[in-house]
Amino acid sequence: MASRASGAGKSRFSRDEARRDSDHVSFLKHRRFRWLWIALVLSGTAVLAYALIDQEPRPNGGTWLGYTLGTIGVLLILWLSLLGVRKRHITTGAWSLKAWTSAHVYLGLSLIVIGTLHTGFQVSWNVHTLAYVLMMVVILSGIWGVIAYATLPAHLSANRREMTRIEMLDALAALDRQLDSAAQPLERAEADLVLATLTQDIFHGGAWGRLTGSYPACATARALKAIGTGDEAHARVHALLDKRREQLAQIRGYLRIKALLEIWLFLHIPATIALIAALIAHVISVFYYW
Amino acid sequence: MAFLIRTIDFTASGREIIRDRVVEQAHLTVGRAAECDIHLPDLAVEQRHLALTLASDGTLRAEALGTLGFALDGRSVTEGVIDPGVGGEIALGSALIAAARDEAGRVTLTIRQAPAEEGKGDAVAGFALASALPSKRAASWVLASLILVLLLAVPVFTHATRTITPNDPDKITHGQTVLDAAWSTGALSVKHHALEENCESCHVNAFVSVRDETCISCHKGLGDHAAKPRLIAGMPELSSGDAALWKIAGMFGKEGRGACTTCHTEHEGKVRQQPASEAFCSDCHDKLDTRLTDTALANAHDFGKQHPQFRPTFYAAYGAKEPVRLSLDKKPVEQSGLIFPHDVHMDERGGAARMAISLAQYGAPLECKDCHAATADKISFKPVEMEQSCESCHSLVSGRGAGGFTSLRHGDVRKFREDIAGLRQGAARKPVGAARQRPGQFGEAGRYYAQFGRPVNAHISLARGLEKGGVCTECHLPTQTGGRADLVPVNLPDRFLMHGYFSHEAHKKEECTDCHAADKSKTANDLLIPDLASCRDCHLGATAQKTKKIVPSSCAMCHAYHVPSGQWSQSRSETTKGASSYVADARRAKGSDQ
Numbered sequence: 047m048a049s050r051a052s053g054a055g056k057s058r059f060s061r062d063e064a065r066r067d068s069d070h071v072s073f074l075k076h077r078r079f080r081w082l083w084i085a086l087v088l089s090g091t092a093v094l095a096y097a098l099i100d101q102e103p104r105p106n107g108g109t110w111l112g113y114t115l116g117t118i119g120v121l122l123i124l125w126l127s128l129l130g131v132r133k134r135h136i137t138t139g140a141w142s143l144k145a146w147t148s149a150h151v152y153l154g155l156s157l158i159v160i161g162t163l164h165t166g167f168q169v170s171w172n173v174h175t176l177a178y179v180l181m182m183v184v185i186l187s188g189i190w191g192v193i194a195y196a197t198l199p200a201h202l203s204a205n206r207r208e209m210t211r212i213e214m215l216d217a218l219a220a221l222d223r224q225l226d227s228a229a230q231p232l233e234r235a236e237a238d239l240v241l242a243t244l245t246q247d248i249f250h251g252g253a254w255g256r257l258t259g260s261y262p263a264c265a266t267a268r269a270l271k272a273i274g275t276g277d278e279a280h281a282r283v284h285a286l287l288d289k290r291r292e293q294l295a296q297i298r299g300y301l302r303i304k305a306l307l308e309i310w311l312f313l314h315i316p317a318t319i320a321l322i323a324a325l326i327a328h329v330i331s332v333f334y335y336w
Numbered sequence: 337m338a339f340l341i342r343t344i345d346f347t348a349s350g351r352e353i354i355r356d357r358v359v360e361q362a363h364l365t366v367g368r369a370a371e372c373d374i375h376l377p378d379l380a381v382e383q384r385h386l387a388l389t390l391a392s393d394g395t396l397r398a399e400a401l402g403t404l405g406f407a408l409d410g411r412s413v414t415e416g417v418i419d420p421g422v423g424g425e426i427a428l429g430s431a432l433i434a435a436a437r438d439e440a441g442r443v444t445l446t447i448r449q450a451p452a453e454e455g456k457g458d459a460v461a462g463f464a465l466a467s468a469l470p471s472k473r474a475a476s477w478v479l480a481s482l483i484l485v486l487l488l489a490v491p492v493f494t495h496a497t498r499t500i501t502p503n504d505p506d507k508i509t510h511g512q513t514v515l516d517a518a519w520s521t522g523a524l525s526v527k528h529h530a531l532e533e534n535c536e537s538c539h540v541n542a543f544v545s546v547r548d549e550t551c552i553s554c555h556k557g558l559g560d561h562a563a564k565p566r567l568i569a570g571m572p573e574l575s576s577g578d579a580a581l582w583k584i585a586g587m588f589g590k591e592g593r594g595a596c597t598t599c600h601t602e603h604e605g606k607v608r609q610q611p612a613s614e615a616f617c618s619d620c621h622d623k624l625d626t627r628l629t630d631t632a633l634a635n636a637h638d639f640g641k642q643h644p645q646f647r648p649t650f651y652a653a654y655g656a657k658e659p660v661r662l663s664l665d666k667k668p669v670e671q672s673g674l675i676f677p678h679d680v681h682m683d684e685r686g687g688a689a690r691m692a693i694s695l696a697q698y699g700a701p702l703e704c705k706d707c708h709a710a711t712a713d714k715i716s717f718k719p720v721e722m723e724q725s726c727e728s729c730h731s732l733v734s735g736r737g738a739g740g741f742t743s744l745r746h747g748d749v750r751k752f753r754e755d756i757a758g759l760r761q762g763a764a765r766k767p768v769g770a771a772r773q774r775p776g777q778f779g780e781a782g783r784y785y786a787q788f789g790r791p792v793n794a795h796i797s798l799a800r801g802l803e804k805g806g807v808c809t810e811c812h813l814p815t816q817t818g819g820r821a822d823l824v825p826v827n828l829p830d831r832f833l834m835h836g837y838f839s840h841e842a843h844k845k846e847e848c849t850d851c852h853a854a855d856k857s858k859t860a861n862d863l864l865i866p867d868l869a870s871c872r873d874c875h876l877g878a879t880a881q882k883t884k885k886i887v888p889s890s891c892a893m894c895h896a897y898h899v900p901s902g903q904w905s906q907s908r909s910e911t912t913k914g915a916s917s918y919v920a921d922a923r924r925a926k927g928s929d930q
Contacts, residue, residue, distance in 0.1 A: 224423040249462040253469045
């Protein structure tokens with residue numbers, strides 16, 4: 047009995063472990079890389095076909111293999127773009143969102159092979175190459191997205207130092223209030239510098255500033271440079287400004303990591319929609335001028 | 337060791353009430369309990385929440401007394417140190433306690449209500465990159481609209497609404513379709529490059545593949561390689577992929593495998609049209625007889641390995657109306673109607689050579705080029721003209737006239753008769769009527785002297801000239817036409833191999849006699865066209881190893897696809913040397929002989 051009970055317990059334990067494992071396994075490793083293998087087989091078949099099948103007069107989108115690869119490519123692109131619809135309905139099972147995402151990543155990567163072979167390595171300044179370039183932008187931004195999601199959240203966590211975003215803003219607000227009172231004894235010019243610091247938008251600098259962490263117009267840095275530590279009042283303001291700079295640096299570090307984490311989607315999504323438009327133009331133009 | 341505790345409150349009307357009190361101790365408690373030094377009536381605050389201790393070094397130490405922490409400069413902590421010289425702010429519930437040192441050196445604690453937290457959620461949204469970039473949706477709409485309008489709608493609209501103009505190869509204009517350059521899959525070939533800006537010259541109708549009739553509208557006079565049904569029947573079996581593609585293409589109105597565009601693909605870059613590869617020809621001609629069972633053509637796939645014997649076109653019977661085409665293997669006998677032993681003329685020590693040496697025109701033994709002059713294309717030779725090439729030895733001088741020597745006219749027996757009849761030969765004819773001297777040109781032997789006697793001597797000369805041993809039959813064969821003496825007409829084609837072309841220019845380093853055995857030919861019945869084996873001394877198939885002697889030769893070296901006798905070109909199509917024009921020329925020439 048005991049052994050049966052322990053056996054049943056073990057199997058239940060391992061079953062639960064298996065379920066937990068499957069629940070927590072990354073979409074990249076989903077079902078032991080099932081979609082990676084499918085994508086590899088698809089790409090390998092396409093490469094083999096391209097290498098072995100005689101394409102007259104030269105390989106491009108107009109041979110039967112070219113049309114086949116193009117058809118596979120366009121169907122894949124349309125299906126991959128449906129992730130945007132699918133992700134809003136989270137389900138489990140064979141076609142769980144995780145399975146779908148896994149397929150999205152690996153089949154998307156196989157499009158590099160299929161799309162490139164479809165071109166027959168002919169590129170030029172035209173709508174056809176535009177579609178190809180947009181496809182590559184989508185895929186490369188997707189690759190960046192996967193890498194970013196795998197590596198950057200740890201940095202984001204480290205940067206936060208157990209502060210929430212609201213706390214970061216509160217800390218800055220607290221400093222600002224102190225700065226406001228500490229700066230009361232200052233002369234006009236210096237008071238203006240402090241005022242500029244207090245009124246400047248925390249998030250100024252735009253997307254470029256966020257991505258590079260470069261804020262040449264930072265009023266805090268300017269005020270810090272201009273206000274010395276001559277007397278006690280100045281020293282106090284200087285010390286508060288220094289604290290403000292530190293707090294801003296943390297916020298900006300957060301913004302930078304967040305921007306690197308999110309920027310891919312700002313390429314991925316508009317480029318996908320532009321790609322679908324370019325594909326429509328590509329397919330129609332090819333047959334319009336058959 | 338004292339604190340200045342300053343409490344700032346607001347009246348209902350918004351007026352500020354400031355209360356100051358000094359606490360002379362180094363340790364303060366903060367909480368909701370009434371006995372605390374700083375009493376905060378706020379349910380979010382513990383009864384005894386926080387202890388503030390002034391350390392000996394002037395710093396202020398804050399420590400949570402319970403389990404709940406507090407915010408020090410925005411950060412949630414349970415303990416912390418404030419340098420009153422710099423300042424610090426403690427948030428507890430809705431109260432903010434700012435610590436600073438005043439002028440007197442006391443630590444001032446200013447207590448006020450925290451500002452309302454409205455809008456904080458919005459501020460947090462600023463952390464997202466979305467707050468610094470245009471929305472993904474807007475960017476998507478803009479990009480997609482730009483692409484669809486500029487790269488699709490504009491070209492489609494301008495193409496559909498244009499006025500169609502017929503193609504004119506001499507006057508190529510810009511197309512009317514706007515922005516369709518973005519549709520071009522690549523630059524056009526060199527010869528079509530002028531059409532780069534005029535897509536609709538070839539792409540006439542929307543969704544209709546480029547038609548043969550459009551190609552022919554400029555490429556006039558371009559012959560078919562074979563009739564289309566036979567052409568397609570002769571083609572090798574398609575792979576299943578290609579068969580499927582053609583089937584689908586056919587459903588959408590593509591013209592099929594025999595169409596111009598099947599071979600002539602465009603937009604492959606600014607390149608020249610390459611000569612067809614050997615494989616291109618051998619695909620069909622390798623085993624053509626298995627697919628076109630009634631074909632007269634022998635299989636061919638490699639000049640060195642499988643190519644039929646040459647079949648020159650020539651006249652096989654004296655005075656024949658039509659030429660025949662016969663394999664050199666069948667030992668053809670040419671019957672052009674001429675008597676011409678090449679060996680006699682080419683023997684450097686023979687009588688002909690001696691004669692030529694004595695003549696200023698030659699000054700040396702005869703060479704081939706003395707009689708045979710190549711045409712401009714260096715493929716065939718101009719007709720040999722008796723007056724230019726033969727007459728300096730084979731003289732037709734008939735006497736001495738007023739302006740010098742008179743000569744019999746060559747080329748037409750009728751004119752020969754007239755010339756002979758006009759000759760004053762032998763004894764003077766008996767005058768008609770009383771003899772009367774006339775002056776000048778009208779006198780005897782003058783140009784306009786009329787003599788009405790019977791031209792007996794002329795008849796005799798005429799008969800002698802045309803009969804065997806006469807002046808004409810040195811080179812011509814005598815015959816009878818309608819009971820009168822005549823000569824066999826000369827049927828000598830300008831060109832013998834009309835389904836391929838041989839560039840004499842490319843072979844100018846060779847001696848003529850290396851290929852044409854003229855120096856050993858005793859009779860004009862020899863057809864001096866070199867055979868396949870002699871060409872193969874140097875020319876083998878395209879895959880042959882190139883050596884000093886061996887020239888790998890693909891089909892296209894001698895054969896053209898559309899015009900068997902040579903490459904098609906715009907100018908050729910206009911000067912009629914197009915498809916099979918040589919045969920037509922030969923027939924025409926022969927017709928005029930009759």
